[in-house]
Amino acid sequence: MAEIRLNNLTKRWGDFVGVDDQSLHIKDEEFLVLLGPSGCGKTTTMRMIAGLEDPTAGEIWIGDRMVNDDLPKDRDVAMVFQNYGLYPHMTIFDNIAYPLKVRGTPKADIEPRVKKAAEQVELTEFLHRKPKALSGGQRQRVALARAIVRTPKVFLMDEPLSNLDAKLRVTMRAELKHLSRELQITTVYVTHDQIEAMTLADRVAVMKNGVIQQLGTPDDIYNDPANMFVAGFIGSPAMNLINGSVQSGMFVTTGGTKLVGIGAPDRETAILGVRADDMSVHDAGQGDIDVSIYAFENTGESTLLTVQWGKQRVIARGDRHLRKEQGETVGIKLDPDHLYLFDPDSGDRIRLGGK
């Protein structure tokens, strides 16, 4: 068990910058998720921690040892790969036993430990099979068992759920969470799926273009995004971003509609961020603005209204019993406590009155 420190870590391939001078301190027993779109440097960061990629500059510390020059085998980490990385010619038992075997574990110890790991991921009955004979979810469990069969300092998980179908992913997510609470080993988890990040993480690092945009608890990331990228990346549906300006304390849309009072100094251009959940749907005339419905969707647990807002479309979430027709006019009210203002040029957050 150990903490991980990345000091000014950089990875370049020629002119392409994969990870750009990033520092990160992952606490002992913490579950840290690296979240971002593909090509943001999250997998590269993890592979550098594993030793599968050499950093161009910077230091990697696991516990009190700088591991830059250590081979992967000497770093005492365990990794779960996106495509599982199972050994196709070995049985499930041998797959799980391999990390123990190569590390010279006494034969008598191997069997009970493999059995215990297999039990933890509910695989006991498949130990004699080959990976080919297992389903995707079962293979994923084998990869997990292989990681937990010994007690490494660090777990690394590279999009471990992304090859599973949607239903299985939800089940496996809960199992992962359960397992990680039980094992209490420092874990770095890479994903592009914000739900996985929100549900699993103690802290999330949102990355873009090799730079960590925000590091914080899932709460922070969702409720207090540092910039427009984080705001737009987290949440489903994505946060609405409305173009406009601030005039005498009011946010005014590009179309000229005075929308809502916000405590910010006047500025010519601004982007207002508001989540679908922070808008309420009322009858026409009862909200901050009257808009017509472009599309009405019923997802079962709620309803989504895409409304025409001048030249833009905005998504609001309504009660699951709400029924509206396309073309109808409704009033939309914004929750003044959950509005975000951004600088359209830099994407930076403009903090509103004391927040």
Place this chain on the structure above:
Amino acid sequence: MRDQTLKYLLVVPAVLVVFATAVWPLIESLRFSFYQGRTDRGDFPQNWLGFENYTWAFLYEPAFWNSVWVTGLYTVVTVTLTTLFALGLAMLLAPGGKLRSGVQTLLILPFAMSPALIGVSFRFMFNPEFGLFDAFFGVVFPPLADVSWLADPDLAFAVIVMADVWGWIPFLTLVLIGGLASVPQDTIEAAQVDGASGWRVFKDVTLPQLMPVLAVVIILKAIFSLKTFDQVFMLTNGGPGTATQTLSHYIYITSTRYGQVGYAASVAWLMVIPMMVLTYFYAKFVFKKD
């Protein structure tokens, strides 16, 4: 004319050509192998001998057994050496390996050369008076400079092996590079993280997954080694004496120089036996069903 009929008619010329150049000679050679077929007597072939040609080879011809021994040894040595060298090179040249494309192209060259050219070049390089090795050793290690490489039975054998291995490495390397590329990278990385050293990753993960391709390569090379003729003919002509005479060369000499076509045909058909065995395993690996 209906398409059904036409499509068969269109194939007929090709079938006829194959029949005339491959099937018919095969059948004829099988027929000759049961006759006394000497080209230096009239009325070819002469007497029906049944299996006498075959038993003769086994019972009364030390030259036959010599060529069997030479061919066997040659096959084992060249297959082993070529495979080992090719595997090493493929590991260096494969994606993620330490050498790359420019070198890769350069290494194909030997395979592009005709066997005759390879033979002539090696023969010239090993010439004891003005060959490359003579010049090289003349500077580096004079005692080896005047060795008549091709006049010594063991050295001559070694030279042929060398020429053959040199010529075949590129092809085997190419096939193995393809095989290595199909080994999933994440299994290798998983093994590295699991704690395996470079050698153990190779032994436990890479090699077992490369095995099907490796088996095909070994069998294919064994087939080609068994029927080696060109290098022997160009470099030593089977000599000194019969020290480097392979089965193919023995068949060639008995049929053309000694005119014993019937007997040569029976030896050729004896060679079919190991070939069939190898081909069986080759087909088994290539068309393996999961």
